[in-house]
Amino acid sequence: xxxxxxxxxxxxxxxxxxxxxxxxxxxxxxxxxxxxxxxxxxxxxxxxxxxxxxxxxxxxxxxxxxxxxxxxxxxxxxxxxxxxxx
Numbered sequence: 001x002x003x004x005x006x007x008x009x010x011x012x013x014x015x016x017x018x019x020x021x022x023x024x025x026x027x028x029x030x031x032x033x034x035x036x037x038x039x040x041x042x043x044x045x046x047x048x049x050x051x052x053x054x055x056x057x058x059x060x061x062x063x064x065x066x067x068x069x070x071x072x073x074x075x076x077x078x079x080x081x082x083x084x085x086x
Contacts (some may be wrong), residue, residue: 037072041065 036044041052041061052061 035072037065037068039065041068043068 034046038044038049041064043050052064056064
């Protein structure tokens with residue numbers, strides 16, 4: 001293989017790598033999906049509602065609903081910490 005061919009292949013490989021890296025960066029900058037907690041405790045993540053268990057008592061449902069809402073408030077007000085709803 002000649003030197004000219006090797007240089008051409010190296011340039012093409014570099015261009016492909018740079019293109020893949022820039023596409024990867026664009027994907028990682030997308031904002032996280034919006035999480036909404038309804039009054040009855042149903043969590044809606046990216047248009048997928050996740051209701052609380054029907055086995056929970058009314059008191060437990062009220063606690064979980066308030067707890068999930070407080071996590072969202074702390075998460076939105078804190079820029080250094082990340083809270084996850086599990």
